Each structure stands twice: as C-alpha cells, then as structure tokens.
Amino acid sequence: MNKKKLSERDICTKFITPALEKAGWDITTQIREEFPLTAGRIIVRGKLHTRAKNRRADYVLFHKPNIPVAIIEAKDNKHSIGDGMQQGLGYAEMLQVPFVFSSNGDGFLFHNKIATDGVIERELSLDEFPSPEVLWQQWAVHQGLDEQQTDLVAQDYHSDGSGKTPRYYQLLAVNKTIEAIAKGQNRILLVMATGTGKTFTAFQIIWRLWRSKTKKRILFLADRNILVDQTMTNDFKPFGSAMTKIQKRQANKSYEIYLSLYQAVTGTEEEQNIYKQFSPEFFDLIIIDECHRGSAAADSAWRNILEYFSAATQIGLTATPKETKDVSNIDYFGDPIYTYSLRQGINDGFLAPYKVVRIDLDKDLTGWRPDKGMTDKNGNVIEDRIYNQKDFDKTLVLPTRTQLVAKKISDFLRQTNRFDKTIVFCENIDHAERMRQALVNENGDLATESSKYVMRITGDNEEGKAELDNFIFPESKYPVIATTSKLMTTGVDAQTCKLIVLDQNIKSMTEFKQIIGRGTRINEDYGKFYFTIIDFKKATELFADPDFDGDPVQIYEPGPDDPTVPPEDEEPIIIDEGEDGEEVIIDFDPEGEGEDEGEGTRRYVVEGVKVKVASERVQYFDAEGNLITESLKDYTRKTLTKEFTSLDDFLRRWSSAEKKQAIIEELAEQGVFFEALAEEIGRDYGPFDLVCHVAWGAPPLTRRERADQVKKRDYFTKYGEQAQRVLEALVDKYADEGVTQIEETQILTISPFTELGTPIEIIKDFGGLDQYHKAIQELEEALYSA
Template identity: 70%
Template sequence: MIDKKNLSEQDICNKFITPALQKAGWDLQEQIFAEYQITKGRVTVRGQLHARGSAKRADYVLFYKPGIPIAVIEAKDNTHTVGHGMQQAVGYAEALEVPFVFSSNGDGFLFRNTLASAAQMETELSLDEFPRPEQLWTWWNDERGLTATQNNLVTEDYYRDGSGKVPRYYQMLAINKTTEAIARGQNRILLVMATGTGKTMTAFQIIWRLWRAKAKKRILFLADRNILIDQTMTNDFKPFGSAMTKISKRQTDKSYEIYLSLYQAITGEDESKDIYKQFSRDFFDLIVVDECHRGSAAEDSNWREILEYFSSATQIGLTATPKETKEVSNIDYFGEPIYTYSLKQGIDDGFLAPYRVVRFDFDKDLTGWRPEAGMRDKYGNLIEERDYNQKDYDKTLVLEPRTQLVAKKITEYLRATNPYDKTIVFCEDIEHAERMRQALVNENADLVREDPRYIMRITGDSKEGKAELDNFIFPESKYPVIAVTSKLMTTGVDAQTCKVIVLDQRIQSMTEFKQIIGRGTRINEDHNKFYFTILDFKRATALFADPAFDGKPVQVYEPGVGDPPNPPEPEGDISKPEPEGDPKAVRKYVVRNVTIEVAAERVMYYDANNQPITESLKDYTLKTLNREFASLDDFLRRWNAADRKKTIIEELEGEGVFFEALNAELHLNLDPFDLICHLAWDQPPLTRQERAAKVKKRDPFTKYGAKARRVLEALLEKYADQGITTIEDVKVLQLDPFRDLGTPLEIVKAFGDKEAYEKALRELEDQLYKYTDSA
C-alpha cells in the first residue's frame, strides 16, 4: 500500500487528484488545466537590469468549456491537512472570478462554494464525491438566473487556432462579461483595457462567439486610423475570411457579414458623402468602436453621428483611456465600464512592461527666459518683451539651442545603451518635429550615413514618413530607429519593440499621456524588450503622481453645460514665422543666440505601486530589507533554512532589490548575503574569495572521498568567481573544471546519489555562511 506521506505534491496530483477529477467526468484535454499560469510575474527594473518576479500559478483551473473557467484547486503533499491550500486557492479564484474553490492533500477535498449559505460555505468531500462539470455549471447558472437561450450564448465556443494558446485571464473575463451582458439584453457596453493588453483580440473573440451563435449577424468594426483597420484584418480578424470586408468610399457591398471601416471613410462634409446612410438603420446589429476615447464621445462628432444612426445595434466601446471632461464623456454614452484592466494591474501581473524615467531639467526651463529690450529673432521679428517659460517653448518661442541640447542628450543616452533601440520622440507640433529631426541627424551623422532611415519624421503631412511607419513597428525591421512625431503616433501604433519614449512635449491631458506611455508598454521577450525608458524634457512624467493616472474613470460630463467641445488637435501644417509687424501677430519667435545648459539630470525609479522612489537606491533597499526581515537573526534563520539561496535572492529582486545595481551604486562587489547584512545591519562584509578561503582553511570535508573532495573544492572556486546562484545550478557540472572529473552523472555518483550530492552542497553552503571568524 502506498504511504502518501512519502509522496511529493506532484505525485499526489498524478495518483489521486487528477484521477478523481476524471472519474467525476472532467475531460483531461478540454477541462482540466494543471499548473495553470494566471499572471506572468512582474518585471522590476533597476538601472539597466531587470528581473521577473514569481508568476501566479494555480495547481488546477477547471473549465466548463475552453475559455470559461469555473473552479480552482490547490494541491499540497500529504504531510499537510486537506484544507491547507484553501487560502492560496481563494486568491487565485478571486483573480479569475470563479465561485468554486477546492483544496486537497490526496485524502479528499475541502470545497468552498461561495454561492452557498454561510453555514454551508465549506464542506469536506471524499475523493469520490468531487462534483461533475454539469453540477457546478448548473449551480452557477441558477445563481445568475440565466435562461436556456442566454446560457447557450454564454457557453458558445471560443475561436481556437489549434495552437493550444488561450486568452489571458483578464481577456477571458472581458470576453465572458461582455457576452453575458449582451445575452441579458444590454446594448451599450464599455470595455477599458490598458494599451498593449490585447483589446483587438478580445474584440475578435466577442464578435466571433456572437457571430457563430447567430446572435449578431452583421457587424461593423470602426476605427479612426487606416493602419488599425489593416492590422486588424490581417491579424486578429483573419479567421473571418471571406465573410469580412473593408468599407471604402467606393465600396458598399451589402453581401458581407463582418465590416471594418475607417470612420472618415463613411462620413463626409455633407450628407451626400455619408456612405453609412446607404445602409439601412437596422442593417448592423453589432457595432464595435475601437479607441472610442478619440472622437466618438463628443455629441457632435462624426462617430456619435454614426452610432446614433445605427442606434438599434448593440454597441461596444473599446478604450485604454475613457475620455471624461465637462464636455465629452464615454460613460454618459456607453455607461459604466463593464470591465477594467488597468496599466498598473498589467504591470503588476507582468503582462506589460514597466518603465524607468530619466528626467532632464534645463536652466532656462527652471528660471525662464526674457529677451532684452528691442531684441529680434533670427527672422528679424521684434520679440515681445515678457517672461517666457516652459509653457511657451516650441509653441510661441523656439530656443534653437534647446532643441539641439535635447537631441544631444537623446543621442548620448542611446549611444550609452544601444543606438539601435527603437525610439519615439514626441514633439509639440510638426514644425517642432522637423527641427528635432534635423538636430538628431546632425548628432547622428555617422548612423544616418549608414542608412538615411535611421531617423524619420513620421507626421500627418509626411508621405515619406508615414510610408515608414510599418517598418518602425515591425520587430524584425532595423530601420527606422528614431521616429520623430507629434500627434500621429500617440495611439494605435503597436510598437512592440519600442524601448525609449522621449517627451519633449508639454502634456496636460491625462488621456493623451496614457496613450503616449502606452507606446512602450508592450513586452517582447524574443527581442529582449522587458521594460522601456522615458526621457522627459518637459516634466510630463509628473502626471504619474496624479491619482487619476491609473484610477477608475470618473464621470464629469455635464450634458448641456459649458462651452461646445473642442475638436482634437490635428496634425496641422508646419508653422512658419509671420512677417514683421505687431509682435503679438508672430506665431513663433525663433531665437538662435542663447545658452542652454542642463541644470539637473536624474534617473527616477518606481515602486510596486508605480509611484516614484524619491530616495536613493540604497535607502529604498534598506526599507525593503527592514520590511522583509524583522532582524539579523530572522534573516540568518531564513537564509540558512533555504534549500536554495537563489529563492531568497529572486524574491528580493521581485521586490525591487537589484544586487548588481546596488553594488555599483555603493562601489562594492559583494555576495548578496554580505551586501544584505552590511547594508541592513552594518555587519563587516567578506568578499566571496575571503569566504571561500575560510572554508578551505577549516577543511570540513575530510569525510568525503578524493573525487568528491575535488568536486567540492571546484565548487568553492566557482563560488569565489561567480557567486552562490552559479553553484546551486546543477548545470555547473557541465562546465570546466568539472568536465575533467567526469560526466554530471559520474560526479553525482562520487557522492553516492543525487540526494547525497545535494546534501553535500547544502553543507558547503552552511560552511560558506558561518558568520563569525570563530565559527
């Protein structure tokens, strides 16, 4: 008979839990997902280093159907009680928003039914009593009060491409919540999902399920940029195939089922150009509005006009930044968001890239600038005599040396990191963008000679620049490297490998700020893109500290109150100085002879709540260590008890403690153990070489045979050279000098077996970290 107490957690799963689930009718391929990853693990950045924290991974997530999670199970080995994993499982269930939670040690299950009365919320079940899928679904269905017709819609199949790839947990929540709302008859729906979290893919699955269920037969997907439509058709919406078409001013074929359109393509300046009116008011029964913050919310906008024309259709608004002002509101039209997945949550979960900020303060930005009486600009215009400050720069006053200094600092940063990192430079307007392009070309003449596309101005008026936008976005394309823009690239540009965002634009709109920051938030592991850097030349990143930066949208729209809404600022023509006359009539003064210097340059780090860390890296680390460990004894106890020291090191890195960056800041080269003890409790540190020498001097391994001793001595040398995490990895046995001692298997056999080798390694670590000289 099997002694469960000697079995690992994995054995308990394989021998008892999974068989119990299968016996209850759960399908191993379609419904039982073991080791299910919920989050990815937050990426933390310090200096040029990054590390991933631990991912949230449930032992089991049970799905009624693929894409429809219903229960979570947490498993423990049999040395724990049956309910030991319940609290952990509850956390996973809350993230997935499922009502049924189980914990097991192989003897049975502790079952938490959050739909049951308080007295019956948790009950113990034998292995043979696990509920069937239909039973759990019926309970949940009854709780929600869904009719048979509604149930059929909310259980409609997801699209599956055969790759086994499933939507992320938050995408499933958005898809399922939207589908259920439509099943219940809700006709105005708002989804708020941060840039880079897959809004279009989410929209595709919603449309696919409704279309396949024949609940919605003719569907219109609206966006405001051609590139968004083209990307959507060739990527996420490709499975619609021949049922899909793109509406243009020349094509209004009504034989298709899925229509995509640029809203400008179906509206015009007069009613005769309004192509959408060639469709009857009830032609579409579903309309999805992408990036709905940009224009559709305003009462007199073209988008709103289209939506009101097709008012009988169910309408879904997608946005990363709900637009809420006194004049314009998404919430007033679509209602409160049915689901929100924020930038902060995306970074915490590890699906979005975090950021670091390098802020530059120029002397004239801090103190302002005032022209001498009678001073004229480079074009001979008399400059209005008053105080100018950062609000004026590049709008009413151009200080050419300032533009040159910004270009110089951008270049210095890229050359110190990687001059081929994709970079977007946001300027005030097209004229500013052109000046910046010229300044950057002069700073990077050698790289521009290699390829003139190294720097491109990508703005609304530049046919050549817009033609290179796809190449900038495409991860495999080397050029362009630096894209200089003003408004064109603030939204709808899926630049997965953009590693640098430059802000030389004064941003006061939270919506616009979120959109710009969103250009860098995508992670692309294949191209080593885990975080991005913001170079801030106009203090725009002060908006990070605004509670509204990542808060829930608050409706401030007052229908019928206030001035008429202002249209979005277009990518206008390049502005030119106007002829001499009244100084106030000159649109921009251009000043060449002025000295600009950097007054301050500061790298800003951000904590787990995306708030700026105002203290030094040393002080931040010290606070983190004091929070994690009650005392030196507490740290030593946990360090010595850890089977792998790497575990503690990774946990601290997940909290933002980077030992390499800290060593660099303190001009030290210490093992994490010594760095922690020295920094937090002022203990005298030893180098790795000193620790290894002390172990050799004590010679504690006389009980081992000759070959085993040579292995331990080689491990000591590896520790002295490369650190503790290297020798804890069994792959070290494949490297020199271990190759001369035999294969990894032969080396392990010198100790008896793998368990004996690992025991010897732990003894070696114990000797390394004996703390006092007398020990």
C-alpha cells in the same frame, strides 16, 4: 501510503484529479491544471531587468472551455485542508469566479460566495466534490440567466489549434460582454489599456455571437487604414470569405462581417454617406474601435453612423475613455462593464514597465526675461515679460535649449543602444523639425550613414508619413528616431519603441496615457521588456494624479442643447480621407501648432541664451504602481527586509536550504540584481555577502577570503585522500565562480575534476550520490559559518 511524504504534485495526481473525474469533470476540456494567470511583472533597475514569478492556479475548472467557474488550490499533506484557501480566494478574485476549493488530499474546504443557506465555507470529503452540472446551475441562477441566455453565454470561443487561449482578463472582458448582450444590453463600453489585445478580444466576442447566430451582420469601425488592414489579416482572419472591407462608394450587402474606416462611409455631402446605402436595421452588432476619439462627440459625423444604426448592439473599445465637460462617451455607452488598466497590465507582466529620467532645465524652472528693447533673430522687438516653460517652442524659441535636449537624448542612446527606436514628442510641427535638425547634428555619423536615422513624422510631411510603417515594423532598421507633435500619440503599434521623450506640455490625461501607451508593448524577440521616458516638461507628474489609472467616471452629462466643441489638449488628431480613398492625417492644432500661429501671434527666436541642466534623476515604477526615486541599494534593502524579518531569519533560511541557488533565484525574481550589486560593491563578493551587507550592514567577505578560512581550519582531514582533493578543487571553484557552480554535479565533468577520475568514480569515493550531496552541504556550512 504515507501522505505526509508526498509532494504537492503527488497529492494532485493521486487524490485531487481522481476526485474531480469521479464527480464527472472531463479532464481534457473542463480541468486546467497549473493554469497561468499572469506572466510575472517585469522589474527594472538600471539597465537590468528580471521577471517576477508568475501567478498560476493549481486548478481552474471550466463549464465550457470559455467559462471558468471554480478554483482549486492544492497543498501537500503537511498542510491543513484549508491552508490554500486564502491563496485560492485571491485567484478567484482575479477570475471573478464564485467557487473556491482548498485541498491537502484528505478532502476539500469549499468556499461558496453565492451560498443561499448562509454557510459560505464547509468541508467536503473527496467523494463529495460537486459535479459540473451542479456548479453551473448555481452559477447561472446567480447570474440571472434563463435557459436561452445560458446557451448563448456557453458558446465556445474560437481556437486555432495552436493552443493560444485568451488571457484571464480577455476571458473576463469577452464573457462579461456576452452576458450583458444575453440580458439585452445594447450599449457596452470596454476599457482595456493599449497593448492588452482589444482587437483579439473583439474578435472572440464577434465569433461567439456570430457562430451562435445571435448576431448575423456585424460592422467593425476603426479610424486608421492600417488598423483595419491589420485586423483583417491577423485577428479576424478566421472569418475568411464571410468578411469584407467597405471602400468608398461600395456597399456590397452579401457579406456578414464588415470592416470599415469611419471616414470611408461618411462625408460632408449626402452622397458620400455610404452607410446610408444600408438600411438602419442591416447591422445587428457594431464594434467601435478607439471610441475615445471623434465618436465620443455628440455632433461628430462618426456619431451619426451609430445613431443611424441605433437598433444595433454597439460595443465601444477604448484605452482611455474621453470624459471632459464637453465630451462624454460614458454618457453614450454607459459605465464600462469591464476595465483592465495600464497599471494592472504592468503588474501582471503583460505590459512593459517604464523608468523615468526626469531632466529639468534651468530656464524652464526660472524663466527667461529679455533685456529692454531686445530684438530676436528676425529683428522683432521681444515683448517684455517673463517667458516660462509653457512659452518655449510656442511663442519663444531658444535654439540652445533645443540643442541641449537633443544632446541629452543622444547621450542616453550612446549609453544604451543608438538603434533603439525613439519617439520625441514636440510642441508643434516647427519644433519637431528643429528637433530633427538638432538630432541630426548630434548624430552626424549615423545620419550620414542613413538619412532616415532621424525623421520628422508629422501630418504635413508626406516623406515622414511614408516612413511610419517602417518605424513601427520591428524588422525595419530605419527610421530610428522619430520627431513628432501629435501624429504618433495614438494608433501607432510601435512594439520595439524603447525610448519616449517628452518635450511637450501635456495636461490632458487622455493624451498622456495614449503617449505612454506607445511604449508599453513587450517584444521579447527583439529584447523589448521595458522602456524609458525622458521627461523635459514635467509631464510625468501626471503619474501622481490619483485618476491616472483609476476607474473611469462620468464627470459631465451633456444636455441636448449643450455645445460639444472639443476642448484644447483633448483631441490628439483629426483624420479624414482624401479623394483617392487614402487617409489624410492632420495634426489637431488647438493652440496653433503649425507655422501660422494665427493673426497677431508671433514666435520669437532668440539665439545665444545659455541653457543648462538644473537637475536630473531616475525614477522607477514600484509594485504599488508609484514612481519612486531610489538607488539600487535602497531598492534591494527594501526588498530584502520585506522578505526576511531579520539577519538571523535570512541566515536560518540560507543554512536550511538544500541548494543556495533556490534562494538566489527567488530573490532575483523579486528584482535583487546580484550582478549589478557586485558591480557597485565589488565583483569578488557572492550573493550571500551582498545580501548581508546591503540589507543589514554586515562587513562582507570575498569568496576567496571565505575559501581561505575553510582551508586554514584543516576542514578536509575527515575525508579520504581522493575526496579531499575533490573538495579542495570545489573550494577553489567557489572562490572563482560562486556557490551555484559547486552545487551541480555537472561540475565533475570539467577540469580539474576530470584529472581526478570520472564523475562516477568521484561520487563513489564519497560513498555514493547521497553522501556526495551531504558533503557539498557540509562544505557550504563551513564556507558560510564565518
């Protein structure tokens, strides 16, 4: 057997997998081949999107199905034994495993990050691959786990038989939590971006601790009824009859898994504190969902629950840890043991990326000053000063500004899809109502068709709140546009929200990340791969903040006597529960969002002030996580010059490729949108000419021009009469449809080839299939020799 002729897959099947089985690795439970790590980042330009190639490891070895311990990166035998090591080390960093192997079928290069003898890399023969027991023992010793702790860490996660397994970052979050608990840590913080599966991760943590009987009574706390109910019917469903929901005035102690609203077990009166019906030692594990909200404040009623059950292990889940000079949940839970950020989620392809349409209005930039003695709509004399962006819709209302914003939103939807779910974040409830009216007037045809096309969804409006579920559910057509102030900043799982409009001053990083999180979920069934942010208030400048997706750090340690009043802009909403047990959700109003701005505060309404767009630009999220402003051509040029060192390098790669389709697909995965470039430069140009022209300025030739040049050269005369007819027809097909069509033999099953014979007869005219493929390659060389 000549190894040099074997493919990488053959090397795996014939050499690597047998070596693993011989070393004692179980092929069904411990060896995972082509293990997917990422989904492939979604790249967006204009209205088009594509997925980059996903990252996957050739092998991941598991001690148990839940604990990865080693990576193997395979190469074909034309490579050296260590050629896959650097790639394998990258995968190992993602999965945080200490053992990495590279192989070309001759043996293994073994990289041991925790080697005790100082030799980090060594070569092993195929017969020397270490057994599962050897690697597991080294791993456990390095982790500092004794035998009892190791048994807990090795407990299996739940599998429903559907093949759904935790993503790599969920595996890490679960395993790190279990390891921390095994070592006796009782306060744990997990930071995971909105939409990355915090509840599923929590379920797997609880399942392993519950099944191992390490934790026998568990409490899951959330702050929304809908969150508790969805959790019970979805992720937590396998707990079945062992699970219950704590209602007001109910404290049944015969269950093992309890779910509850914070406010269902707390109250201002002692008899309302249902949690005190349980003994302080009753629960031995408490999971606190969305712990960046009220539970972060040391004097909150929610924190009282945690302190009452202080003997329990407590795990905080959050997308945005609250860290201000007054409030710290890092102070309570400790530093996060694992963080998976919004940026990581987007780069891995698990979260939807965004493009930003930044619209600056002239009065926002230059401000507005009233004439001396000028009165507003209600006859009030307007205070003489310059009013700027921070004043608009708070102390000063310009109806023409609201109308212009509504028009720009509506124009965008007309260019994309008028039924794309949209959230418009306004300064306050009054602003949200005026924006609703303006949007209704801008979309009179659809608003007449359904009064729910545009709805105000704020804490004071029962009709709007009643439609919140319909806005969230992908199956519900209405409402389409929701105007809000604070109510929808968090806890709203709007999977199909494609447009977020910011007409609100946002200075809080916590609130900003929560708002952006409303759009980050992907729903491929409904065509949701990315979302757009239209920003009227410069809020997206926060993307440039170095702390936007940095690791959480504690900036303040509150002392025992320090005040803990939530600062302005940091607490999105207050949630309480009414007498009937239903949630009462009220907009938090630090600056006076409601109709009553407080004593001595007046809101001027000034009509007739002309407002116009000063500038408008589109920005995209690049591979490094930065918002950039660039055209499709600029992005394509940058991508191509990264991939190819020069035009000659591209020409070599193009001419040596057996199929040009492979290069076209590879570039498309990196965001080279050939269809969009053709729209911009010319639909008659093929991918080859588009690349050469955009990246290196070469004059492009149309497909027809290339086809005509080949015909003028009497290229076909070296073939027989029938083969010439086939090749001439292929050239015409190339001119009409492009190179990828002529590379597939299926083209012989359509007209005009069916008039020249059957596919078998046509291929026979060339002397066989190999000769036919060779003729196609030579034809492509002739087409591109120009």
